[in-house]
Amino acid sequence: MRHPAFVFAIFLLQAACAIFFVSDILSSFVGITTTPLPWEVREILEIWAAFGLIVGVVLGAILLRRAIVDRREAETRLRRASGAFMVLLAERFAEWGLTPAEKDVALFAIKGMSTGEIAALRSTSEGTVKAQTNAIYRKAGVSGRSQLLSLFIEDLMRDEDGTLRLPSTQSAA
Numbered sequence: 001m002r003h004p005a006f007v008f009a010i011f012l013l014q015a016a017c018a019i020f021f022v023s024d025i026l027s028s029f030v031g032i033t034t035t036p037l038p039w040e041v042r043e044i045l046e047i048w049a050a051f052g053l054i055v056g057v058v059l060g061a062i063l064l065r066r067a068i069v070d071r072r073e074a075e076t077r078l079r080r081a082s083g084a085f086m087v088l089l090a091e092r093f094a095e096w097g098l099t100p101a102e103k104d105v106a107l108f109a110i111k112g113m114s115t116g117e118i119a120a121l122r123s124t125s126e127g128t129v130k131a132q133t134n135a136i137y138r139k140a141g142v143s144g145r146s147q148l149l150s151l152f153i154e155d156l157m158r159d160e161d162g163t164l165r166l167p168s169t170q171s172a173a
Helices: 004-031 039-096 099-111 116-123 127-138 146-155
Strands: none
Touching: 004 039, 039 099, 039 127, 039 146, 099 116, 099 127, 099 146, 116 127, 127 146
């Protein structure tokens, strides 16, 4: 059911069935007269229309359940990745020998905060934050924030054996 054409076909079937019932009720309400169908034909049409609506509801429920399961799995993967990122940060910060203040500044910098914002959060001057970020960059062997962040991104993209894993350009079928 991952094919959009199938879902669209079910949607069209439901729409046609709903239109059948609504047009029947509206034509009676508005007073539009039509040539009556034999009762056997009318009953068969109503049975098939009701069946189409039931199939649509059942398949809609299946798709909704699948979407909820997929969302939960994505949230779990995101929590794991977030946890892995925090572990990676702690490992690198320890490897580089950052002070507790430098760890705070590095974390805020990686989060994308400006020097002024970091200074305000830490109740220090911007000059102190600039000195700490320069010390962080020196210890990490990088020249700026973008390179610092790229170190962590590359680490997250590495497989267990240390090789860089690139995202696939082909979509899964």
